[in-house]
Amino acid sequence: MDESKPGTSIEIIDEINTENELTNKFLSGEMSFADYSTEWFDYEDEDDVETNRRIVDESRQSNLIAEKGVIRRRKATRLTPALLGLMGEANLRFARGDKETAERMCQEIIKQIPTSAEPYQTLAQIYENDPEKSLQFSLLAAHLSPSDPNEWLRLAAISKERGDIKQEMMCYTQAIKADPHNLEIHLKRLQVLDYLEEAKYPLNSFNVSHVKCYHKIATSLPASEADTVMKYARLGVTIYHNSNEIERALDLMGAVYKKCPAAFNIEDLNILLELLISRKQYQTCLEVFVASAGVTIEAEIQTVKNSKGDIEEQTNYIKCCMPNDLQIDLKSKLLICFIYLGATDLIPSLLNDFLSNEVEKAGDLYMDIEEALTAMGYHDLAMQLLEPLVKNTSFDLGAVWLKHADCLHNLGQDDDAIQSYNKVLTHAPQHPEARKKLYNILLKKGQISEAVNALQQDYRYAISMELLYQQLCVLKEHNKSLKYMEIGQALLCKTFVQFRHPEELAISYSQKNPKNSVEHINNFRSVRGESLYLPNEIHFDEDETFKLTPQQEWELFKELLEIAFKNKKFFTMQRLTAGAITSKSLYPHRAEIEFLCFQSCLLNKDYENAIRLVKEFAQKYPNTRTWNLLGFLVNTVDEGKHARYIIRLFQKDNLAVKNIFLGNNFLTTGRYIVAFKHFLEYHNHNPKEPFSALMVGICLLVMASQRTMSKYQNLILQGMSYLLLYQKLRNCDQEAYYNLGRAYQMLSINNLAIEYYEKALAAGPIAVCSQHGVMDLTRETAYNLYILYKEQSPQMARKYLNKYLVI
Incomplete structure (x- = not known):
């Protein structure tokens, strides 16, 4: 025997050990019955739609899968002939009053087959004077032989008396499995749910809800109780629809329709058809129309070759007749089905019939049909619906104009489409899709400036980050640097703090962690009595998923910094660098950003913040460059x-x-x-x-x-x-002579000062460098001589002025 597969002897031993362990835990009180049943028998509420699809007979057996993480299933519970005899003997001993022997016999049977119900039933009777033990054995027996609804109801009543809500709910669920056609049991379970909801009990701890109960009632009751079935089906579909569970709503309505189609009224049919259309089951919709709405359809089956050359059958719809009193909602859905099924011969006539309805009353239906026509590429027919809509004041809306513009663009009427897209922006200035499409059309027509302007968003509203990035790429492509810097700053506001006060810049410089920077700035605003977010600040669309990667953000930051430097926008540089400190995604570049912050502070002459930064550099990087920077700033202040x-x-x-x-x-x-x-x-x-x-x-x-x-x-x-x-x-004559001349001039010993200045003029330059040019003190020396001679000898002063200082 292959011991690696389920069902081998080793696995059977493991199963028996697991059974005994779980049963002992339950009987000793270490786990509740609900936990026991969940652990061993995969207790899952049958009201779950997915479970409804795979209901199996209780007598069917499934293999126990011992692999970890795989749910165990019930095994066969039939006793062997020998154990059946032992079970009969145990019952006789109990009837004669020999409870101890009867109990030992039952325990022996449980050891060999833990999933047999008979020994637990006898043990429950043996322990009738011990309510706790009796209940435990009764629950085990009922779970192992769950076909008696009355037993489950009895256990539910006992659980209710004991205040065990979860166990009571499980008992009702098992009773419904045993007798699904019993409406009274369904209603009792609903009463428990209502009570728990009023008491604000956490219902998520149960695998059952109101909508599951409604679903179960509607699918379990027979067609003879059509009114009750429809009542709970409507309740269930309403909840499913509100929670956007379309698939489950369709499962429910589809099952009920198969059971009692005659009970469906117009509203029910409308809901069913809407659900079918949402799942693209158009052929099924036609069947419903024919069976329940009085519609007659003529069609023929044609044999055609598909694109791959294979022969296939295709339905060709020839004729459709509708009752005169068919509601307009159903007419629109019928037309939509034919559109998606490609019934080109029927669509024009059905569309003309529909267009006879007033736009004011059927405008929403116009939109549904237009969507179907557009999806199938019938743009000329879609325009027949859109033209009446845009002319009606009730539908003078941005969404309608957008469809109108798209349709015109698809028809190749770009000039008219531009006007319609502008109408969209009149109603919805921040509509990103309209701006993108308008930009593409204008760019295609060569109207570059108009195309760029089409991407410009109004910062008073929530803006699209993706559209902003697209605008940035266009500006970069056309080399519009200043506008590029403006849009780039707006884009970085997503991750950079939007500073309001100079003090906030200082706060960002002082924090080591971006998160701390944002928190301290928010605290500072709270202390000042300011709102964290002001109306005039840039706000982004929170539903948008687009965002820059850390590398894109870093590259954009450097580009903006370079543009600001070239245009001498030093305050902008300071705001950008301070904002970069608050960005989490740029934290890996922290050291480089700090030095850029320092440079921007110097350029903007914000020496106080510059000193704050250079003090940090002195701790981190104690070198000559740091001391020179620190000395410069200390002397500047x-x-x-x-x-x-x-x-x-x-x-x-x-x-x-x-x-x-x-x-x-x-x-x-x-x-x-x-x-x-x-x-x-x-x-x-x-x-x-x-x-x-x-x-x-x-x-x-x-x-x-x-x-x-x-x-x-x-x-x-x-x-x-x-x-x-x-x-x-000092091995440099010009510098030494110049400094000595300055010293004598300070002491007013002018004759010696003049002597050393003359020597400095006669000496060569201090140094000649290919990178920095000539380092020379000739002009400084000549100017000092001019000062010395200016009062006493103007001619000599003019001589030095003309010779060395005239450019």
């Missing part, structure tokens, strides 16, 4: 409030740049003694560094120029000595 931060920044770090940076900062803030201390400390550690010698000399000279400083002559001598040391260490 007039206030000295960042001095403490700088001290803390270098408090623990023994960096070579520490003394230079601090010295320069204190020098620019007027704290010359502290600056001198840092420059001197750096110079003592680097005695051959010309820059430190220059800065020490400058500090000494600046201190000497203060009126409150005593013995300033010594400071001047010391300062000049450091400058001369700087000249010696």
